[in-house]
Amino acid sequence: MGKRLVEWVDRRFPLTTFIKHELTEYPTPRNLSIWWTFGFFAGFMLVLQIVSGVFLAMHYKPDATLAFASVEHIMRDVNYGWLLRYIHSTGASAFFIVIYIHMARTLYYGSFRAPRELMWWTGQVLLLSLMATAFMGYLLPWGQMSYWGAQVITNLFRATPFIGDQVVIWLRGDFVVGDATLQRFFALHFLFPFLICGLVMIHLVALHFVKSSNPSGINLADKDNIPFHPYFTAKDFYGLGIFLIIFFYFVFFHPEYFIEEANNIPANPLVTPPHIVPEWYFLPFYAILRAIPDFAGGVVAMTLSIMVFALMPYLDRCKIPGGSRYRPVYRAMFLIFAIDIVALSYVGYEPPSETLAVVGQVATAIYFSLFLLLPFASKWEDQWLRKRGLPKPVVEMMESEQRQRAAGWR
Amino acid sequence: MRSLIAVMALFLGLTASASEKPVAKIEFDRSTEAIHRGAEVVLNVCMGCHSLRYMRYQDLRFAGIAEPEITKLRGEHAPDDSLLSAMDDAAASESFGRIPPDQSTLAKAREGGANYIYSFVTSFALESDGSVVNRMKPETRMPDVLGYATSSGTDRAAIEGQIRDAAVFLEWASDPRAGERRTLGRYVIAYLILVTVLLYFVKRRVWKGIPS
Numbered sequence: 001m002g003k004r005l006v007e008w009v010d011r012r013f014p015l016t017t018f019i020k021h022e023l024t025e026y027p028t029p030r031n032l033s034i035w036w037t038f039g040f041f042a043g044f045m046l047v048l049q050i051v052s053g054v055f056l057a058m059h060y061k062p063d064a065t066l067a068f069a070s071v072e073h074i075m076r077d078v079n080y081g082w083l084l085r086y087i088h089s090t091g092a093s094a095f096f097i098v099i100y101i102h103m104a105r106t107l108y109y110g111s112f113r114a115p116r117e118l119m120w121w122t123g124q125v126l127l128l129s130l131m132a133t134a135f136m137g138y139l140l141p142w143g144q145m146s147y148w149g150a151q152v153i154t155n156l157f158r159a160t161p162f163i164g165d166q167v168v169i170w171l172r173g174d175f176v177v178g179d180a181t182l183q184r185f186f187a188l189h190f191l192f193p194f195l196i197c198g199l200v201m202i203h204l205v206a207l208h209f210v211k212s213s214n215p216s217g218i219n220l221a222d223k224d225n226i227p228f229h230p231y232f233t234a235k236d237f238y239g240l241g242i243f244l245i246i247f248f249y250f251v252f253f254h255p256e257y258f259i260e261e262a263n264n265i266p267a268n269p270l271v272t273p274p275h276i277v278p279e280w281y282f283l284p285f286y287a288i289l290r291a292i293p294d295f296a297g298g299v300v301a302m303t304l305s306i307m308v309f310a311l312m313p314y315l316d317r318c319k320i321p322g323g324s325r326y327r328p329v330y331r332a333m334f335l336i337f338a339i340d341i342v343a344l345s346y347v348g349y350e351p352p353s354e355t356l357a358v359v360g361q362v363a364t365a366i367y368f369s370l371f372l373l374l375p376f377a378s379k380w381e382d383q384w385l386r387k388r389g390l391p392k393p394v395v396e397m398m399e400s401e402q403r404q405r406a407a408g409w410r
Numbered sequence: 411m412r413s414l415i416a417v418m419a420l421f422l423g424l425t426a427s428a429s430e431k432p433v434a435k436i437e438f439d440r441s442t443e444a445i446h447r448g449a450e451v452v453l454n455v456c457m458g459c460h461s462l463r464y465m466r467y468q469d470l471r472f473a474g475i476a477e478p479e480i481t482k483l484r485g486e487h488a489p490d491d492s493l494l495s496a497m498d499d500a501a502a503s504e505s506f507g508r509i510p511p512d513q514s515t516l517a518k519a520r521e522g523g524a525n526y527i528y529s530f531v532t533s534f535a536l537e538s539d540g541s542v543v544n545r546m547k548p549e550t551r552m553p554d555v556l557g558y559a560t561s562s563g564t565d566r567a568a569i570e571g572q573i574r575d576a577a578v579f580l581e582w583a584s585d586p587r588a589g590e591r592r593t594l595g596r597y598v599i600a601y602l603i604l605v606t607v608l609l610y611f612v613k614r615r616v617w618k619g620i621p622s
Contacts, residue, residue, distance in 0.1 A: 030620070069463075072464035072514070075587070076465070076469065076586060076587070082587045082591060086591075226621065230616050231620065234612055235613050235617075237612075237613075238609040238610050238612070238613040241602060241606030241610075242606055244606075245602045245603060245606060248599060249595075249599060252591055252592065252594065252595025252596075252598060253595055255591075256585075261519055261520060261521045264515040264518040265511075265519045266512075
């Protein structure tokens with residue numbers, strides 16, 4: 001019966017072919033480490049956020065006079081409403097942790113290099129969409145930090161040349177963040193995740209065309225590939241178990257860890273909190289914004305600090321594969337970059353002071369210098385490493401990749 | 411979030427400078443009895459001016475307070491009535507110049523939670539010019555309730571005990587489902603650990619059959 005049903009479907013829809021091509025015969029490098037699991041985690045977080053979000057939307061009221069109370073209603077009166085809400089609020093942070101590790105892996109192992117530029121760029125669009133979704137979602141609880149965070153961020157669009165003021169009013173639907181803003185942010189916060197699903201499909205189609213990169217940084221010969229299912233389904237679900245233990249530990253035992261205290265006070269347009277901070281995942285970029293004394297300059301720097309990642313395939317001119325693995329200079333730069341991000345986050349969180357302003361400016365300078373330096377450093381590193389003599393396996397890998405390239409990418 | 415920032419600070423060798431009177435670290439009695447005593451204080455004293463509008467009388471059962479005790483506490487009110495102050499917003503604005511902050515989310519809304527509330531209420535001091543000022547938050551409009559209570563001859567230590575109980579009650583009221591959450595959390599984590607161990611063995615077994 002089952003077999004006949006599958007045959008019936010297969011004559012009308014490529015079900016078996018699809019499963020073969022994408023899972024049971026999809027070749028995956030056998031040396032993928034734990035860092036290659038984070039894409040799977042990100043997909044899982046997207047689903048979890050959509051499911052918990054849809055149920056929250058059944059009880060939430062996008063109205064400036066009711067929003068805060070409806071969140072408290074969810075937390076107190078709705079059956080397991082507290083669980084839905086804490087999964088969703090903790091989920092936002094977990095999503096960004098996963099995405100940032102996913103990006104860090106791509107940068108560390110040089111996975112953005114040819115032929116995976118389009119994966120990197122669709123990833124960049126995904127990051128921007130995720131940031132927009134998170135930012136709009138943060139307004140919905142209608143707490144003090146929600147309100148003033150949205151006020152500050154929408155105000156950044158004032159830097160648009162000539163029509164800045166009009167753009168800000170157009171975004172807010174009012175002269176200040178208000179009921180109109182809340183309602184449109186709710187509508188868009190509901191819409192964006194489905195756009196993200198579509199983008200994820202494109203990201204995955206690109207992935208299944210160029211196949212996974214791997215820690216050696218080079219396309220492997222066929223004998224080094226194993227089918228995705230059952231090997232990586234087994235590995236990914238084991239990883240997911242560990243991830244969920246950590247995630248639910250926060251959901252059940254420290255759910256307020258990622259929520260600012262001030263966001264438990266209802267939004268009040270007449271009282272500005274003494275210190276407005278964005279969510280932790282925006283802190284490095286917020287610090288860059290504040291590091292530039294000029295308003296428009298700060299906005300441009302902040303935008304650049306996010307968009308500059310897209311240039312990575314061109315900034316990195318070293319032809320030696322493996323990202324940081326065989327490249328000490330690139331590895332050092334990656335490490336400095338990681339420390340710099342932590343420093344910027346700290347500066348972004350703390351109230352401004354003279355010392356911190358200097359720290360922020362130095363960290364911002366380091367941030368951009370690393371990207372500016374990369375084309376020269378990578379070129380120099382390439383020549384230096386070749387002169388010093390590359391390890392034999394690396395040379396062999398590069399030769400095999402050259403052969404593959406000559407034969408066409410696939 | 412605070413501890414994450416502290417780790418970052420360590421990373422950078424920087425320390426944040428404190429600008430306010432620090433919040434005292436107090437050992438609280440968080441038993442059901444203490445929450446019950448605190449409920450009596452909050453309902454009879456604090457609610458003279460403050461509301462807990464997101465709380466209902468029947469929610470007190472989540473604290474483990476027995477049904478007859480809840481009936482006693484709610485008096486004339488219906489079980490699903492919100493805990494609203496006796497003073498309406500207009501009268502409050504006239505007396506204090508603003509509506510006293512709602513207490514249902516107060517403990518979550520202040521860094522330090524119950525510690526903050528206790529420290530704040532006990533921080534009123536007589537200045538040399540004869541005025542009473544709160545050392546932690548000089549701009550507050552709240553009168554010195556501790557001072558009033560002791561002026562009628564009640565022992566200060568007893569009143570401080572009541573304030574501790576009230577702070578514990580408000581901490582509970584800001585997150586009334588915390589007990590339920592932690593209980594369920596233990597089962598969920600235990601289940602996930604079990605499943606993860608099993609998934610580990612599945613993974614090991616699957617990878618044994620890897621073609622070489």
